[in-house]
Amino acid sequence: MVCASHWRREGSAVEALLRLQPALLQQGLTNGARTALLSSQDWLVQWHEGAAGAVTAQRDMVQAELGLDAPRLLHGSVGPGTLSEPVQIASLQVVEQAADVARRLQFLERQHEQGWDAGPAEVWQALCAPCQLGNWKPALVGRREVVAVASEDNDAEDLLRSLAARSGARVVYQRYAGSDVQRRDLGAAYMDLEHADSATTRVQALSRRALASGIELLGLRQLDRLVVLLNPQTLGQPGLLDEIARLIGRLPLRPLVHLVSPCAATRAWGMQALRGGVGLPVVPLAAPHTGQGAVQAVADLLASH
Template sequence: MIRFSARRGVSPTIAPEESIGSATPPVPDGQGVLRVVRVSRAEVRGSAMDELFAARRRVQGPGRVPGLCGAVLHVAGWFVLWQEGPEAVIEAALKPPARGRHAVPRVLHRSFGPRTLQEPLVLSTTQWLEGPVPFERRIEAVATAPSMRPQDIWRVLSEPCTLTPSTVLPDLDRRFGLLASDDQRAIERARQLADHFNRPLVYRRFADATPGTSDFGAAYLDLPLSGRPLRVQAVSRRAFGNPLVHEALRPADRLVLLVGEQSRPALELAAGMATFLQRVGPPAAIEVVAEDAAVGTAVADFLRGQVNAGITLRETAIGEAQLVASLIGVAAAP
């Protein structure tokens, strides 16, 4: 555990897209990019996602910066900006404007390394009950931590642990379970789990860099189970096409897929899941919970051909206790 020590405060307010750029040419083999993570207090009037959509429109216009990729997050009254690109481009982005109307943000991380971001500007918000001041303590915990990769900083700030205070970075020795569905049922089931166990549910919104595309949701909750805590990550099939979601989803120990009566969305979910698992590695087990036997069988057969993991098919409803048991790999109490 890493505890908080006081440091200089963070200068408030920068526009969410400040210096986040456009299409990026590939980096030649053997060369890294400059990676920077910055934070600033946000003053958002109305919907945070609408504010980020406006930022996306602006960076796709004539002010775009070639060679720069970025991600922007709104959480607890703060903006977090993660940028990657050639050194000269990043240096120009970090230079404060001569007559800027926004304060200069604080740089939390600066390093050279392999590229993670591939799009001009991807968007994300995190919604839960933490205000700007407690979140600033979380920022300070990151700032005083030993060396962290930019994606690790992004995860700590975009996915706060609900089991630890804001002054303490979470212990990552936990179990991760992934609950996915071909519609919004995964998020609804996560909400039911949170209610059942009296735990907060953290909602997230994502959008990619394509102008005019809509956002979609995800959610997670932390359960303080004996031994190692469990984080239940809940997503719909649309999630697997977004690069920030791939960064957000930790490789899960176990997966539960909820599929309905329509084969097309169910198989789209299975295909997205297979692509994701081929990148991060297979879990110990996958359980397919199906409303329709034929659809469930088709999904299970498809996954068996794509993923090296034990796959079981359940054709009955599953309650909260059974769902948690499936996600941690134990038998549910009768």
């Protein structure tokens, strides 16, 4: 079940969802349900999987605890589950009005009533990572390709902001958390680019910590290319490359990997580590892993779509 409710609240949506997380997790571990919650403007989207009674119990707890309006049904089906954890939380932070979210919900609601056969993950993706190019339609998300830029710390997000400033694109920020109640929520960001041939590219920035969590909450069920910004100071240290290997192992299709570093030894080490870990061919790129040199290198990659 995927449904959405108008949410009248005070304070941070993420903090409210994190406060609900332990009780929802406990109930889910008891009844076997899995739940994902998405806050977007004044709306809350719920995605529940499990036995019918368990799904209803999860929905009812969320509705009661958060004081939500009656939910709109966006998707309902019987089939294998998709969610990877008992409870996951996401928040979309973009400059738009609640009415923009309402229009997306109305579109999805009508499509469901008319028999649209989209799965729950497609419905979720249309809401958790809507296209920023105008004339919104679910199919526009990552229509041509999805490129993720990953780094040890915040270099990927800094690079994304610089790319957006160059192209005039809008950066959208996301927050999300998994079932570990001891960990805080994590951040990510994305932007959409339209090319001269009307093709589109989604560019997503991810940190090492973000890679370790459920990236399906960010709408990243498919990656066409993965650009890894590798700091020479991490040479020989486990960390980012381990998370990259685990991420690739979870994806249904393996992306082309570009390894960016100014250091030849670091590039060679990274290529060997990824080839040995996931058996992938890796394309090395001799360029800075941060700053304007990295921005130019990634811009050139995107232009070669």
